[in-house]
Structures are given as C-alpha cells and as structure tokens.
Amino acid sequence: MDTPDRAAAQPAASRAEDSPVFSFINNLSPIEPLKSAYNANSLQGYQSINITSISSIFTSPHDNAHKEPRLPKSSLGEISESEVCADGKNTNKPTKSSNAVRLFACTSTVTQETHTVTCSDVVDPPTVPCDLAQPAQFDNGSPDHNTTPCHGVRSDLKQDKCRKQDVVQTVKSTVEKRKCLFSTEIQLLDGGQPVNDNNEVLGCEWSDLIATTSGELLAFDSTMDDHHRGMHLAAKNAESCGYLLSKLAGDGEISERAYPNASGQVYYQELVMGEDQTENAQIFQDGQQTISTEEIQDNIYEANGCIPLDYKVESQQQRGVRRRCLVFEAAGFSNSVVQKESVEDLSVSTCKGKGHVQTQPRGLRGIGLHLNALALTPKGKMACQDPMASALLPSSASEKDAHGKLLCAGENFTHSGGELLEFPMDDCSSGGFPLNDHVSSQSVSPQKKRRKTDNGDDGEACKRCSCKKSKCLKLYCECFAAGVYCSEPCSCQGCLNKPIHEEIVLSTRKQIEFRNPLAFAPKVIRMSDAGLETGEDPNNTPASARHKRGCNCKKSSCLKKYCECYQGGVGCSSNCRCESCKNTFGRRDAETELTEEMKQEGEQTENSGKEKENDQQKANVQSEDHPLVELVPITPPFDLSSSLLKLPNFSSAKPPRPSKARSGSSRSSASKATTTLQSCKSSKAAGSGIDEEMLDILKEADSPSRVKTTSPNRKRVSPPHNALSISPNRKGGRKLILKSIPSFPSLTGDSNSGSAMNNTDNTFSASPLALGPS
DNA sequence: GAGTTTGAAACT
DNA sequence: CAGTTTCAAACTC
Structure with a gap:
C-alpha cells in the first residue's frame, strides 16, 4: 500500500514503528517470522543454489498470492510483471484483495524500488546466483516494506546468506536463535544492531519473539542496509518461527534446527535426504519447520475460522504451498499470505533443484505419503497434485516460464512447472489450490477442490476424497491411500488425515501396512x-x-x-x-x-x-x-x-x-x-x-x-x-494415476518440459523417502 | 446434485 | 482363508 516512507528504512525500527505500515506489519509479523525461518533455513540450504530469486519470490508471491485467488494465472503473472517491472504501479495489485492488497501494496511499494530486483529476480532467479539479490534494493525498501518485510527481509537474508552464511550458521541453534531473535529485536527496537545477537534472552516467549522478530524484520527491511542484520533477523525469525511452530505443534522442542525428533519431521527428512543429502540438511530443517507450521496452520484453520490475521498469516507462511489451498479459501488474507509462502517455496524451488526437495517434503511430510501417491494418485488426485499440470499450468506455465519465478511465486502451479513437486504435494492442496485460485479464483471457498481448471480438467482433477466414515484413515480414502494429506479439495468429514493428526495417520498407516504390506503399494x-x-x-x-x-x-x-x-x-x-x-x-x-x-x-x-x-x-x-x-x-x-x-x-x-x-x-x-x-x-x-x-x-x-x-x-x-x-x-491407492499424467505432459510441454520433468522427478525422488517412516 | 452401482477394503 | 459388511468412488439419472 502505501509506502510512506522508505526513508525510514534505515532508521528502520524506530521509523517503522511510527508508520502505519509498521503497525500493519506488526500484525502480520508473526507470519513473517515463519517465512523468514523458512527462507533462512531453506535459503541457507539453497544458497548455493541461486536464491537470488528469493526477492522476486517475495515480491511476486505476494502479488501472486493476492492475485491468485482472483486473477487467473496469466493475469497474475502479467500483473506481477507489469507491476513489478513497471516500477511502481501498485494499483493493480491493491485492487485485488484488500488484504492481499495491503501486503501487496507494501510489497509493490517496496518493489517499486526493488522492481528492478524483482523483475530480474523473477526472471533470472534460477540462473542468477544469490548475489543477484539486490540487497541494495531491499535496502531501498522503504518502510513500507513492513508489509513486505518478510519478503524483503528474506530476500535480503538470502542474499545475506549467500554472502554471509556464517551468520546464519551461527543462528542455527534454536536456542541461540531465539536468543538472537530476542536480542536482535531488542536491538532493533533500541536501534541496536540487529545482527547479533546473542543469546541473551532465552526466556522470552515465542510469541514475543515472533512479534519482535517480525518487528525487527520490518525494521530490518526498511533498514535493509545491513545485510547482516537482515541475515540475522531472518535466521532468528526463522528459528523463532520454527520454535513457535514446534510449540504449536506440540513438538516442544525445536532442538537444533528444528525438530528432528518429530516423526513427521523425520519423515520429512528422510524424504529430503533422498534427494540431496547435503542440501537435505538445510532443507530438512526447513522442511521441519514448514511442517510444524503447516500443522499449526491446519490447527488454526480447523480450530477457527477466525484467526487473527497475524496469526493466520504466520500459519500460512509456515505452511507453504500445500495447505495454502485451505488457507486461501478460508481466509482472504491467508491467500495472500499463503501465496507469499508459496512464492517463497516456489522461489526456492525454482531457484534450484533443492527447491523441489523442500516442496516435496512438505507434501510428504506430514503424512508420509508418497509423492507418488500424489502423482500417481488417481486422476482427481493427480490433478490436485499436479494442479498445475492440469489446469493451471497451461496458461500459467507459459507465463511462468516467461516470468520465471514470478509465476511460480504467483502460482503454485507455475512453480510446479518447475517444481512440480511441491504442487503435487500440495498438490493437492497447493496444487489444486492455486489452480483454483487462478482459475476460479473466486472460489475462495474451500470447496474448490475441483480445481478443474479450465485446462482440462475434467473437474476431476481437483477432486479429492469425500470420506464420511473412514475419517480418511483407511484405504477407502483416496488421499490416505495415496499417502497424501487431505486438503481443501477434499470434502471429507471427520477427517483425520491431516498434518495435525500426523501421528494418527502414521500409526494408522503402519497398522494397515502391517496387515497388508502392499496396501500402499502402487496398484x-x-x-x-x-x-x-x-x-x-x-x-x-x-x-x-x-x-x-x-x-x-x-x-x-x-x-x-x-x-x-x-x-x-x-x-x-x-x-x-x-x-x-x-x-x-x-x-x-x-x-x-x-x-x-x-x-x-x-x-x-x-x-x-x-x-x-x-x-x-x-x-x-x-x-x-x-x-x-x-x-x-x-x-x-x-x-x-x-x-x-x-x-x-x-x-x-x-x-x-x-x-x-x-x-x-x-x-x-x-x-x-x-x-x-x-x-x-x-x-x-x-x-x-x-x-x-x-x-x-x-x-x-x-x-x-x-x-x-x-x-x-x-x-x-x-x-x-x-x-x-x-x-x-x-x-498408492486404488486410484491410479492416470489423470495426473495428462497434466504432466502439458506442463512439461508447455513450460519447462525439461524443467518440469526434472522437478517432478525431484519430487518423486523425494517422495520415496516418505515411505520409510515406519 | 442425489441416488445407484460397483468393487475394494475392512471386518468377522 | 472365506464370507460378509462397510465404504467411497464411479456411474447414472
């Protein structure tokens, strides 16, 4: 929205506070932290990759996110591009969704300054190295950033990471991170240096931390000047987010980076590991965080329709693409937020192969299902999985390609194109989700399941399960059989096949497998x-x-x-x-x-x-x-x-x-x-x-x-x-996979056949991990 | 969209 | 292991 003063940027903390944006940001902050966490973690992992796009991601994602729901992919992509590229024209974005608009506006404003960055990022992300990031741009980021702060921060962070991985590393220990966050926040508030921190305050509550971090982030954004700061903040935020998430999830411990302990997390790790071990570590962390976040989000969602925006945002961010669908539908805001997240994810994934990993994990994560399942899953499922593929992709894909990351960010699908995996995972949720948004953006309603998208979807594509008595914990449930968590598209009742109920899901799976080892094997x-x-x-x-x-x-x-x-x-x-x-x-x-x-x-x-x-x-x-x-x-x-x-x-x-x-x-x-x-x-x-x-x-x-x-x-x-x-x-389950297939072709063909393929591959590869859990 | 059909999954 | 029931997808109207 308004980006009143960027000047404040450096003064950052103080200024940000004053500005309306700042207040807004504060509200949002919770989410951001999570994102940042992701980013940070993921970034770290990906740094090598080329995260430069991250900034773009942020920017685009927001835009996209906001847009998605309402605008078609293409439109989104266009908008993002036009807006971003255009320099300053924010107008477009704002119109889309109030919430989104806000974020967007902030973003846009920021982007204006950073436009160049975003555009470049978007386009290049993959190719461009981390360095691309435009720290300067971020720096430029006006106070407005606040809204975008996370993004900006992240991007910055990423850059910073690239540059200053060391810092990030330092952050690694959650405790330390927490402290750092806390301290950093304090510092920020005080005008102190963000960067470091130390470990002074462990005692702070996570909530506080989050808030603070968010604040810091905002400030940080504005101040972007210090990459270090950004880095630290991001790391901190990420950690804090992770921590929070863990708490929310009930994991209790963040343990070092995350929650290695959690079953889901472990599962995730395994999946991740499948792809790249090296990256895995980082990714893994991210993945864990994401998982927890997702869970949290899920909980939130489930718990109430009315979650404070801030909270939602956080959850959304945490979540990542997958749940996005839900989120979007659930709340307009969430959409924007989600998009952001997705964007981030996308960006990450797009940036590198690693991105895939992340995404996949998410999909897998909770459930421990296979990507395959998703991919393979029956048409409907497939569609979801491939959301992009089927419906989305088509239009978006091309754009995506063109835009590169923007699309991705904007749309999961696009992303998927590159990073199908996530989508798939999300696929269901995410994948379909985005599609829905794009296509039917309208359908904010949760029901979107059908994503049908124009493309071809039969409508089936998006469809998911509609279990009523099985609680989605039996093979009757397509989602469960496919190893996928139920998502928005599902019309199931009493569903326990959700990340929140990860333990139940896993235990149930084990039972079923015990009974029939082949139960989840491809039919x-x-x-x-x-x-x-x-x-x-x-x-x-x-x-x-x-x-x-x-x-x-x-x-x-x-x-x-x-x-x-x-x-x-x-x-x-x-x-x-x-x-x-x-x-x-x-x-x-x-x-x-x-x-x-x-x-x-x-x-x-x-x-x-x-x-x-x-x-x-x-x-x-x-x-x-x-x-x-x-x-x-x-x-x-x-x-x-x-x-x-x-x-x-x-x-x-x-x-x-x-x-x-x-x-x-x-x-x-x-x-x-x-x-x-x-x-x-x-x-x-x-x-x-x-x-x-x-x-x-x-x-x-x-x-x-x-x-x-x-x-x-x-x-x-x-x-x-x-x-x-x-x-x-x-x-996985009964359903066979067919449907998904179609989408793939289109996708691959359209945009990145090659990349898409790769992505898919990656995802799949990741998926294998899932099995392992038990 | 509701109701029916179908066969897998689950149960006994 | 076989038979029955339950279940949700697939199909029809």
Missing part, C-alpha cells in the same frame, strides 16, 4: 515395471502395466473405472479374478499367450487400447512414467529393484507385493525385474530415456489398433507382477 505397475517383470523390453511395452493385485470385477467387465486395472490403464493379469473380463488393455486370458508373445514381440505396443480414455490413460501413463523414471533413481526399497520402480512410493519399504500375487512367478519376476530395472535405469540415466518412454506411451495411446493386437496377448504378464509389485510401486 498398477507401469509398463516399464511390467516390462521388467515380464522381462519385456520396457521400450516395447511402455503402456502395459499390470495391476498388481489383480481386480475382482464381476459386472463391470473390467471396462469401467470400478476396475482397478482398467482405471490404471493396464490389462488384467493372472492375478485378476475378474469375470467376463473385457479389459481393453489386456485380458487375463490372453495373458499366458501374451506373455510368450510379448517376449517374442518386443515390439508390439502394448495395449493401448482404450479409445475413450486413451487420452487420459495416456496422460496418466506418461505421468507415471515420468515419475517412475525419476523415482527410480531415488530410492529403492528393495535392493535393486527398489531403485527402479519405487518411485516415490511410500510404502516402498515393503516387500514386494506379496499378497495377492497369484501368478506366483514372483521369483522369476524378481530376477527379471532386476534386469529390467537395470535397463530402465540406464535408460533413465540417459535422461532421454524417459522422454522416449513418454513418446512411446503416447504413441501407443494414440494408436488404438495396437491395443488390441497387443493387449490381449500382451498383458504384460502377470507373473512378473510379483516382481513388479516389488519394485515398482507406483501408486
């Missing part, structure tokens, strides 16, 4: 997997995937989605006990024959059969493929096999599928699988390999004729199923 194995299992060439039978357990259809003739095999786009296998199977993808009968044929045929396409759904399935398949590919590398549950198939699975940990494998040739399959895996891996490694698969899949899909020829025979063989099941767990 359908992708062709690649199948190929492995069967020994077929992956290339040849890309499309063919088999349902691990096999369906038991009686009336649907395996021609409807009731049939898991059909839904998964795979032919029925020997494992199936279906009656009158007419699965267009392949039938059991033919299996035996097929198996041989398949062996012989290598070429044949799989079954692509289905006309109707070919497209969808195609998309799904593709998507799956992608994930798989990437996933594979990540973490293999099993020794070898694990690598390939596993994708992201959550439950990958479990042994190969056992249960129902009728065919029983698991052993053989196993060996095969290994071989196949290797092959696959090699291909994957190539990188291009994936694409190839995609293409193949598409081709198959396109050509119906193939389907029949191959399908019956082909079925990729159930025998291998076992093997398949083992390594590849693709999906």
